[in-house]
Amino acid sequence: MTSPSRTADAHRARAILQTTADELRDLARKTDHIQAIVSQMITEGVDVSDTHIYELQSLDHITQSIDGLADFLCALSTDTPKDWAYTDLKAADCVKLEALAARLAGKVSPASNENNADVDLF
DSSP: OBOGGGOTTOEEHHHHHHHHHHHHHHHHHHHHHHHHHHHHHHHTTOOOOHHHHHHHHHHHHHHHHHHHHHHHHHHHHHHSOTTOEESOOGGGGGOSSHHHHHHHTTSSOGGGGTTOOOOOOO
């Protein structure tokens, strides 16, 4: 990490951590929505076994874990010194979803995540 004063292209560590936390929160929100749909299906009479109920409970655990990771990264971003920055975000190159990689690298605004129907099938 380098000081932002040394390069105009520096990406602030705080912003990177916050963007990652925002992405995790969005995943938690989407997972929670899936739970609501499945719950509605169950109440409408779809036959579900005890095994299915157990697996559905694991979906709730996944949602809570994602949200917990987001909280951690958000808190970490607050504790990160303001002058910490990255001059190159090659780490985003390992992300397979193009739109997500662009948001994490700061190439597009996080607001563009709203209603993002972009799906990369691989």
